[in-house]
Every structure is written in C-alpha cells, then in structure tokens.
Amino acid sequence: MSSPGHENDTSVTSGWAASLAPRLAQFVAVARLEHVTRAAHELGVPQSTLSRSLTRLERELGVALFARHGRTLSLTPAGRTFLASAERALAAVEGAAESVRTDADPATGKVAFGFLHTLGWETVPSLLRDFRAEHPRVRFSLVQTYGDAMLERLRAGELDLCLTSPLPAAPDLVSRRLDEQRLRLVVPDDHPLARRRRVRLAETASESFVTLERGYGMRRILDDLCTQAGFRPRIAFEGEESETIRGLVAAGLGVALLPPAPVHRQGVHELTVTAPRAFREIGVAWLAGHQDTSPVAAFKRFLLARKGRLLSE
Known part of the structure; x- marks a missing residue:
C-alpha cells in the first residue's frame, strides 16, 4: 500500500514540470554563455529577472548549479548533469512543436483517416487520388479497421476523420451521411x-x-x-x-x-x-468539439461535397 505522501505523485510531478519548464531555456542560455548579462541580453529579459530566476531554480532543486566567479559563472557537477537533461527536454519540446506545426500546415499537413476494410479496395484510393489532385502535398496516416475499433480510435484522438457504417449515434461524435450501398x-x-x-x-x-x-x-x-x-x-x-x-x-x-x-x-x-x-449507410464521423487543422478541414469539406457520389458501383 502506498504511503499518504505518495498518493498524489502525478500532481506533484506535474507541479514540478510546470514550475521548471519556463526556466529551462534561461538556465541553458546562462550555462552556454557562462555570463548572466550576456544571457539576459540574448533572451531579452532584465538581468535582475534572470538572476532571480536562477536563484529560485537552485533553491527549488536544493543544489547549486553554478559556481560564481565575479561576473562569470561555471557549471557545478550537478549543473552539468542538469544541463544535459534540460537540453534534451527543450529539444523534445521543440521537436513536438515542429511536428504539430508541420501536421497543421495547409499545404503539407497530415490527416489521420480511418475507414472500413470493405471501403479499402476502390472507394478510399479513389477519394485520396481525387483529393491529392488539388492538395498534392497533404500527407495521410491511414487506419483500416472495423467500426467499433475505429470509433474508439477517433475518441482517443488517434484519428481526425473516419468513414464508417452504420453512422454512430453518440453525443460525443458528429456524423454526416454521404451515400448508401446496396447489399x-x-x-x-x-x-x-x-x-x-x-x-x-x-x-x-x-x-x-x-x-x-x-x-x-x-x-x-x-x-x-x-x-x-x-x-x-x-x-x-x-x-x-x-x-x-x-x-x-x-x-x-x-x-x-x-x-x-x-x-x-x-x-x-x-x-x-x-x-x-438491404443497404447500409456510409458516412463520415469526427469528434464533437474538436478543432480541425487546415488539412483536416479541407479533406472534411471534400468528403461532404461528395455526398451521393461517394461510391462507384
């Protein structure tokens, strides 16, 4: 059984992350330049603000990150250890931000699109061919699975849009009928x-x-x-x-x-x-309240414009 002091480990960790994150870039800049004044100029913040931020960071961590030598500083062993982790963390954040920006780019972004196995032979390839004729650089992540599994992936945020049948009747999902198929x-x-x-x-x-x-x-x-x-x-x-x-x-x-x-x-x-x-309705579904990126919005408009012309039989 966990002790009371560990019951909120997740919230404690989140608190540390929220407290440290804004100061990581400041710490890294000072560590690289070994000079508070030059680092403050590079970051565009007052020197006094940067000095207080570093002092607070050391106090919260409970270790000295820098050895002071007049106006210059050098990293302590603890500081060198922390610098390596801070640089990795900042690189990960920058990589994630770049990935998000790339996926949302109107011309080269990505659409996570799910569809039924029975639509993968002709319908989906034809749709993608026609859409890419006007949006040649938009990328797709395709998921081919059965209805219930696809809707769960939609709810989990793994898909932006999906073609499914029957159309879901759930308050957290939006669906639009596109066509029907005789069985x-x-x-x-x-x-x-x-x-x-x-x-x-x-x-x-x-x-x-x-x-x-x-x-x-x-x-x-x-x-x-x-x-x-x-x-x-x-x-x-x-x-x-x-x-x-x-x-x-x-x-x-x-x-x-x-x-x-x-x-x-x-x-x-x-x-x-x-x-x-005997027929089945086929439609497009997405998560209610979810804000579309530009490429997702473009593909959604394309699908809705195909109403009544989705299938070729």
Missing part, C-alpha cells in the same frame, strides 16, 4: 438460389450464415435485417474480413450478406435482396 446475398454457385437474381431475406431463414464478428457494422446490419424478415440468423462461421467470408461461402459453408464484390469472385453468386431493402 447482396452471397451464395455458393451450386446453391439452389444461385439460379435466381433476386431473393426475399425471409427465404434464407433456414440457411447457415457466414458473417463478420460482433463489433463489425455489417454484423449489426445483418442481425437487424433478419429481425425485420422475421427470423434470427443461424451463424455457422464468423470472420474478420469480407473476402474471407466470400471464400467460406464459395467452399459451401453457408451464405452471407455483404457489400458488392470489387471484383468477381469465382465460386459464388450474388443476389439482390428485395425485402427488406
């Missing part, structure tokens, strides 16, 4: 339904389904549509990727409800589902 019933080539072009979902009540795992948007859509059709789907296999699901269907292990295949897959036949109407 298909996928059956093996030798299945009795393979001779048809259309099917009512209720006709598959006795079938075994191959589907994505829980947490995937398509799984929720399948469950909802089957409920509307009056039955609960019998799940034979669960997977993590739509093309693997098609492979399992081709092997005769069940039927599936999926977005249209980007390329024809041997061994399967895809039918239009007429009742209930």
